[in-house]
Amino acid sequence: DKFANLERLKNKIGDADERNLDVEKITERQNLLRTIEEALNHLKIDREMIEKRISDLRAAEKMHENCNHLCNELNALIKEGEKVLNDAEAFPTIYT
Incomplete structure (x- = not known):
């Protein structure tokens, strides 16, 4: 399931300790988290649309x-009505 995979990836990246990262890697991590969150939102919207x-x-x-x-x-009923109209001796079963 793509949703579950993205959630796991988001948690794994989110759990990374920023103290061991340089500024460039911190920015990259934040961008990845934002991109994953956007993808999760798109998947959620798509799933809701499909379910609807x-x-x-x-x-x-x-x-x-x-x-x-x-x-x-x-x-x-139409056949019964036509039968009654065309045959004067026919008894309409609708009344029985």
């Missing part, structure tokens, strides 16, 4: 299933 998209797609799929079910029921 998955949720939206599941909701759309459920709505599609419901629509199919309702269309099937409506088609059955």
